[in-house]
Amino acid sequence: xxxLTQPPSVSAAPGQKVTISCSGTSSNIENHYVSWYxxxxxxxxxxxxxxNNQRPxxxxxxxxxxxxxxxxxxxxxxxxxxxxxxxxxGTWDYGLSGYVLFGGGTKLTVL
Amino acid sequence: QVQLKQWGAGHLKPSETLSLTxxxxxxxxxxxxxxxxxxxxxxxxxWIGEVSYTGKTRYNPSLKTRLTISMDMxxxxxxxxxxxxxxxxxxxxxxxxxxxxxxxxxxxxxxxQGSLVTVSS
Numbered sequence: 493x494x495x496l497t498q499p500p501s502v503s504a505a506p507g508q509k510v511t512i513s514c515s516g517t518s519s520n521i522e523n524h525y526v527s528w529y530x531x532x533x534x535x536x537x538x539x540x541x542x543x544n545n546q547r548p549x550x551x552x553x554x555x556x557x558x559x560x561x562x563x564x565x566x567x568x569x570x571x572x573x574x575x576x577x578x579x580x581x582g583t584w585d586y587g588l589s590g591y592v593l594f595g596g597g598t599k600l601t602v603l
Numbered sequence: 604q605v606q607l608k609q610w611g612a613g614h615l616k617p618s619e620t621l622s623l624t625x626x627x628x629x630x631x632x633x634x635x636x637x638x639x640x641x642x643x644x645x646x647x648x649x650w651i652g653e654v655s656y657t658g659k660t661r662y663n664p665s666l667k668t669r670l671t672i673s674m675d676m677x678x679x680x681x682x683x684x685x686x687x688x689x690x691x692x693x694x695x696x697x698x699x700x701x702x703x704x705x706x707x708x709x710x711x712x713x714x715x716q717g718s719l720v721t722v723s724s
Contacts, residue, residue, distance in 0.1 A: 527709040529648070536697055536717050537640075537648065542710035580648050582709040588664040592650035592709055 495520065496581055496595035503601040508571050512598045514564040514581030520593055524584040526564040528557055531597075532577040540579075541566060568600070576602050605629040607715035609698050614721045621685040621720055625698030626678070630713065632656050634704050637674055637681035638711055641694040644719075649694070654681055655704045688722045695719050 497515040504510040514526065526544050529537040539548055541557035544564065556567045564581055581595040611623035625637060638653035652662035654672040662670050671684040685692065696718055699711035 525706075525708050525710075527711075529711075536714040537711075538714065539710060539712060542712075543708060548712065582648070582650075584707045584709065590661065590707070591663050594648040594650065597647045 495585065496583065496593050498579075498581060498595040498598045500596070501599045501601065503603055504571050505603045506571050506573060509567065509569045510571060510600060512566045512568075512579050512581075512600070514566070514595050516562050516564075516583065516593075518562060519587055520562075520583050520585040521559065521564055522562045523586065526557065526559050526581055526583045528555075528564075528566045529580045529582065529594075530575075530577045531580065537580065571602050573602050576600055605713050607698055607700065607713055609696070609715045609718055611696075611718070611720075613719060614723070615688055616724050617689055617722060619688050619722075621688055621692065621696075621722075622682065623696055623698070623718070623720075624680055624682045625715060626680045627700060627713070628679070630700065632674065632676065632679055632681070632700065635700050636661075636702055636704060637672075638699045638701060639672060639683045640697045640699060640711070642697070642717075643694045646694075651683065651685075651696075653702075657704070659704075690722050693720065693722050 528541040531537040540555045544559045545557045578597045606628045609625045636653040639651040654674045669686045674681045699714045701711040702708035
């Protein structure tokens with residue numbers, strides 16, 4: 493079980509907004525940057541958000557990230573069927589000699 | 604066009620050593636880490652480790668005793684060796700560029716297609 497906790501699944505209708513949460517601790521999220529990745533079946537993950545709230549070029553502004561304390565959030569507005577995918581948060585953890593943690597992933601279903 | 608292409612054995616036996624190499628085309632590894640991430644079938648992402656363009660490494664503590672990651676800047680490639688394999692190491696293995704060296708970011712900007720590595724006798 494991952495130290496970063498995400499809901500296993502979320503769903504919403506096309507055009508609606510969905511929020512995916514990522515809960516951690518002071519040894520990870522609170523003191524490090526958070527990234528979010530989207531993975532459609534059969535493909536490699538791609539970065540949607542890095543450094544808490546930065547979007548790489550080519551990522552629509554429908555995707556936004558934020559962080560507060562030991563939690564981070566990915567918001568997706570104007571849902572499209574093509575947004576159906578697994579979403580993962582990731583960050584560093586101070587534990588042991590330091591390492592990268594990923595959340596367990598959230599399956600987004602667009603109804 | 605940026606491409607990361609990886610190669611290595613896809614089927615190994617328990618106790619053997621996995622060797623994978625990732626070649627990066629279209630963008631330099633200069634200033635960056637090269638990272639390895641894996642995903643057991645139907646499961647989530649697991650960070651394996653990374654090597655900087657200067658050769659500095661950072662490893663997942665759970666894999667550290669079996670792991671070696673190295674960089675060859677002359678060919679813009681980096682490699683992974685994971686020894687003493689067990690069935691638990693069966694997974695899709697991805698290489699990725701990032702993060703930017705000197706940071707504790709989790710920003711992997713370019714990824715390979717990944718390859719399935721199966722460990723069984």
